[in-house]
Amino acid sequence: xxxxxPFRGTRVPQQVPRLVAVFAVAIIxxxxxxxxxxxxxxxxxxxYRAAALDTIVAHEKKYAGQQACQLCHFQIMQKRLAxxxxxxxxxxxxxxxxxxxxxxxxxxxxxxSEREFCLRCHEYSPxxxxxxxxxxxxxxxxxxxxxxxxxxxxxxxxxIPGQCSACHGQIARQKxxxxxxxxxxxxxxxxxxxxxxTPRLVRxxxxxxxxxxGGCHARDADSPPHIPRINLRLxxxxxxxxQCHYPHYPETx
Amino acid sequence: xxxxxRDPAREESTRPTQEVDRREFLKACSLLAPIILGVVRxxxxxxxxxxxxxxxxxxHFYAMGIDVDxxxxxxxxxxACGTENDVPDEPYFFNTWVERxxxxxxxxxxxxxxxxxxxxxxPTTAEGDIRRSFxxxxxxxxxxxxxxxxxxxxxxxxxTEDGVVLVDDEYCIGCRYCIQACPYGARWLDPExxxxxKCTFCYHRIVEGLVPACVExxxxxxxxxxxxxxxATPLARFMRFNEVQVLKPHLNTEPKAYYANLDGEVR
Numbered sequence: 001x002x003x004x005x006p007f008r009g010t011r012v013p014q015q016v017p018r019l020v021a022v023f024a025v026a027i028i029x030x031x032x033x034x035x036x037x038x039x040x041x042x043x044x045x046x047x048y049r050a051a052a053l054d055t056i057v058a059h060e061k062k063y064a065g066q067q068a069c070q071l072c073h074f075q076i077m078q079k080r081l082a083x084x085x086x087x088x089x090x091x092x093x094x095x096x097x098x099x100x101x102x103x104x105x106x107x108x109x110x111x112x113s114e115r116e117f118c119l120r121c122h123e124y125s126p127x128x129x130x131x132x133x134x135x136x137x138x139x140x141x142x143x144x145x146x147x148x149x150x151x152x153x154x155x156x157x158x159x160i161p162g163q164c165s166a167c168h169g170q171i172a173r174q175k176x177x178x179x180x181x182x183x184x185x186x187x188x189x190x191x192x193x194x195x196x197x198t199p200r201l202v203r204x205x206x207x208x209x210x211x212x213x214g215g216c217h218a219r220d221a222d223s224p225p226h227i228p229r230i231n232l233r234l235x236x237x238x239x240x241x242x243q244c245h246y247p248h249y250p251e252t253x
Numbered sequence: 254x255x256x257x258x259r260d261p262a263r264e265e266s267t268r269p270t271q272e273v274d275r276r277e278f279l280k281a282c283s284l285l286a287p288i289i290l291g292v293v294r295x296x297x298x299x300x301x302x303x304x305x306x307x308x309x310x311x312x313h314f315y316a317m318g319i320d321v322d323x324x325x326x327x328x329x330x331x332x333a334c335g336t337e338n339d340v341p342d343e344p345y346f347f348n349t350w351v352e353r354x355x356x357x358x359x360x361x362x363x364x365x366x367x368x369x370x371x372x373x374x375x376p377t378t379a380e381g382d383i384r385r386s387f388x389x390x391x392x393x394x395x396x397x398x399x400x401x402x403x404x405x406x407x408x409x410x411x412x413t414e415d416g417v418v419l420v421d422d423e424y425c426i427g428c429r430y431c432i433q434a435c436p437y438g439a440r441w442l443d444p445e446x447x448x449x450x451k452c453t454f455c456y457h458r459i460v461e462g463l464v465p466a467c468v469e470x471x472x473x474x475x476x477x478x479x480x481x482x483x484x485a486t487p488l489a490r491f492m493r494f495n496e497v498q499v500l501k502p503h504l505n506t507e508p509k510a511y512y513a514n515l516d517g518e519v520r
Binding site for chain 1: 328334337354355384412414422423453464466
């Protein structure tokens with residue numbers, strides 16, 4: 001059988017069609033290879049494999065997000081949102097809880113019970129923004145876990161005792177039954193508000209002069225007439241008054 | 254011409270069987286190639302076409318705002334990020350980390366970030382001579398003009414339509430060019446998978462409408478995540494009411510991590 005040769009009799013040199021054929025095969029091969037090697041979705045959205053997004057999106061969540069907790073822990077959520085920890089997400093304290101959300105009966109999130117845990121945020125550090133509530137862990141009620149005194153879901157700001165008696169009970173009780181019962185503590189002590197928060201750092205004043213008591217008890221004092229009087233110049237002038245009369249329970253020996 | 258001199262070309266043409274062999278070979282190749290390559294391709298075909306069901310990336314454009322004045326350096330973000338994104342505990346790599354800046358009275362600047370701030374910060378020494386001190390959270394800036402994407406030789410790191418810079422784990426060849434190129438030190442090489450890794454803005458969370466893990470646990474609202482371009486979002490509000498800055502603006506990377514109250518000393 002005669003071989004088919006389309007170029008027979010033409011002037012095209014024999015090697016040209018062969019070269020053309022080889023090139024054609026190479027180019028087609030390249031295109032085919034490219035078609036098969038360049039991943040499917042490459043270039044669909046940009047110079048990358050669009051399918052990569054699926055892998056990335058399929059990544060398993062560990063943190064459920066606080067919206068998820070609301071469904072079952074509605075009350076805690078409401079309490080938290082009304083308190084000082086409103087910005088602190090549940091999982092910031094209880095750790096990742098996506099597994100707990102999908103199986104609450106079996107998987108329980110962690111419950112912090114160490115002082116160190118709260119101190120992560122509340123320990124004093126000069127780098128922290130001013131105004132952020134910080135404590136000195138050595139002096140702030142050591143030995144006791146924080147949630148004994150503060151509700152972790154709605155911690156209260158410092159509760160300042162309104163009365164001096166909250167801390168000076170004995171003095172207050174003595175004074176209450178003494179001749180000085182009618183006098184306020186602040187008549188004799190200038191007590192700044194900070195004294196109630198940091199009592200050892202900020203101390204109230206104490207009378208230092210005989211003339212202070214004299215302000216009520218001296219003969220010429222401008223005070224209610226029923227107050228007993230002494231001659232300030234002659235009444236035991238070598239001593240201050242409280243060396244003989246206890247000011248919170250003054251008695252006449 | 255001396256007939257005894259053998260001309261190889263002519264000899265070849267006189268032996269047609271050899272020519273058929275070559276042609277057959279080429280034919281066989283062109284038939285086999287698709288089959289061989291087909292084997293390579295089949296697994297790729299199985300991948301699904303598009304991502305989340307009703308998520309439309311063209312409707313979003315994400316960025317993060319960081320209020321330096323609010324950061325208390327508790328490191329909860331570093332912990333959460335590590336957990337959420339399976340960042341290996343050791344050696345110490347981070348998608349996000351917190352730096353502590355200490356500016357002394359003599360102007361000397363000290364920056365430290367022990368274990369990325371994951372366990373908080375130890376008390377500073379010599380407190381007396383500190384002029385000011387603060388914490389700066391750092392992360393991938395998700396640049397609009399990312400150098401890491403430009404240098405990737407295979408197109409394994411890319412910028413999505415919604416403004417997030419991601420890495421294709423299956424396509425990355427681990428050449429580390431991007432790690433070199435990132436001016437913010439935000440990339441690292443996964444020691445097990447041998448691919449580049451980085452912050453994804455928790456892409457798997459944000460397509461579901463959740464916030465990134467670091468934002469979820471931040472107690473003070475120092476991190477604000479959201480849409481830049483729409484008016485009524487927390488981030489848009491943050492950017493309207495604060496004078497925001499970016500890190501290394503001169504590099505023209507157009508970062509999308511916007512810092513408020515940023516000290517001039519922060520690099």
